[in-house]
Amino acid sequence: MSKEGDQYATTKVQPKDFVSGWVVALIIASTGLSVSTLFLGSEIALNLGLKKALIAFGVSTLVLTIMCMATTLIGNRSRLSTYMILHFSFGEYGAKIVNFIFGVTLVGWFAVALELLAIAIFDTTISTFKVEVSKELIIIVTSVFITITTVYGIRSIEKLANISIPILTGFLIYVFYLSIEKLENPWEQLFNYVPKESTMTLFDATSILVGAAILFPVLMADFSRFVKTDKQSLGAVLGLTIGTPLALILSAVPSITTGEVDIIKIMEQYNLVIPAFLLLFIATWTTNATNLYSASLTFATINKKWSFKLVAILSSVFGTILALLGFAQYLFDFLEFLGILAPSISSIYFIHFFWIKKQKYDLGNLNKWESPALFSWVLSSVITVFTYLEVFELTQAYFIDSFILGGLFYLFFKRKELFFLK
Template structure:
């Protein structure tokens, strides 16, 4: 008799079995909460200072549709295979080579965790006029506090999202209504002229790059999706609608009040308490997902199912980075993410659909090479091209990495075929 799946287990080193799969509501609301992120609103605020309302909406649609489609493709692969991105990395980069993607994906998530931990502590000290000596203790409190739902696992994050997402939506709608009123209605909003400038490709880079690392690791939850349709739709809900809403909300406040920070906007609207609640829920629903991502990468890196322990270790590292001043490094961090993370997704997609013809073998019964030169080479080419690209770096990284993988894979296949043919001819001659 087949053993029933452990529904309290998150399968950090193996495929998610059919009996542990989740429905559309569960996966959608978790990803929706994940994309409710203060940094995304800040990016939207920068766009709101540079575009008129109509141009802003089109830029937000274009950028978030691309982000949503990227997440949806990876989510479809995750659902079909039951694997997350770090486990797929074993096929793409090799048994030892996958430690590169483990490190990169884990590093980006711990960076975001440190930024969020520092941000909420600094904002609360400022808003509540607390002594500056409270800053570090608050960082420690939130650094470990935000990790509690991630320590529990999927169930803990799912429960938090079901409570926090409706509350945040209500607060944001309230803020948007006040902003529309203060702008003089839709006509007043359309009449606002931008005070700064920004190119279209920079806007797309900002939208796509702000959360591309999260989209690459959304597979940690979409691998729990009941079927491919659920995985794709939940990704679009989270990354097209959810992330798009964050961009528009941030831009809205910037256009009306010339302030890109949504918390400051809500304070200006007389919603100080609501601003604190919104910031707290906003960051918690992202922070627990972020540290969960770090734990997933860490389990694969050390090849041990110690998700709870690694979660707490990551919270400690993130807290130390927050204390060290991570809040001042957001823009350089985003630029770095736009170059080094998207090529991983490009290699995964090319490896699954071209290298493995749309189906991974069972991970536990497969012998993998230590290093997959095709995947590692394709990643390196994609990352370099993304870094030096004057256009939308994340899209360049994905496209170049995927194309490079296909080319290198075919070159390797031809070389192996020629070698086997030569060995066969030599055997006949003997």
């Protein structure tokens, strides 16, 4: 297989395949336009009110942007995938452990998106055609077609998404406008909205949003390795900085004006069910095919003897079972769990690249195990579990605890190399 054919999975990206940072920024921004992201924006706005929701959107985006700015430079300067970067910092076998967790996470997102897509189809068939179809049947059928798409036709559906996502953005902006237009004093009414009794706090919402996108800082190198320059790779982060809060706001305002979380039920009130459904269907189908594709590639790195098709099918089956069991109801807990495990990985490989390896990676010098990184990750995760459970507090934000602790432990274990005391 050529280096280009495997997307430079284990080699450095060559200059002929470099792209503009704006291209990558648009790709990143498009990931926010999925049913799951729109659901989060709606749910948080209805639980907190617009004022606090905007604070949660802003703080979570700031935290993720700072993390992404750190790791995007590693991808741009090393020209290597996250998979290979983890090999250097965690070792060959350690990277497989981390990749397994990434794979499980992506399957979890596959299950959530599959379930939310099934709900959208279910609501559309009832509201438009007055026909009730079993949600379980919808989940199984859509899973089969998404799996076929992933294995055989993901490139064609991605081309379709390149057209549908800009249209969907424009459509959501139009719905946002309709939501404001129906109010006499829109901004006053929106900001004075009092949510129903809710147990969700501002910190809970911020944590959930950080968890929802926490893999971006870890996997940012997969995008930035293709970008031409450092400056442009930092610009690519704007895809998250602007795109994610925009998607959240575009879902939050219509939800407050209608009192609905379900995007299809919101569209019912504007007589826009069919166009909304078609656009969301294509966007979510693409996103979920990409989730399954990424999960399958990740699992395939654990054992190279496993075929991609077999891994994709098994991943799909597992994700479908989760969806049938109602995994979406555990979405917030799932996202908070990611906020415990993932941030420390970013800080560890950031320190390893800039301070330990001095920005130089030698593909011919890879170890089987890198125990300092693994110990740092495990220790920081264990302690962060206690700060998450509020047994004690450090920074009062457990995802920041994870990031800082991972780095501090790694610096301690690597102190001899760092201070040239070998």
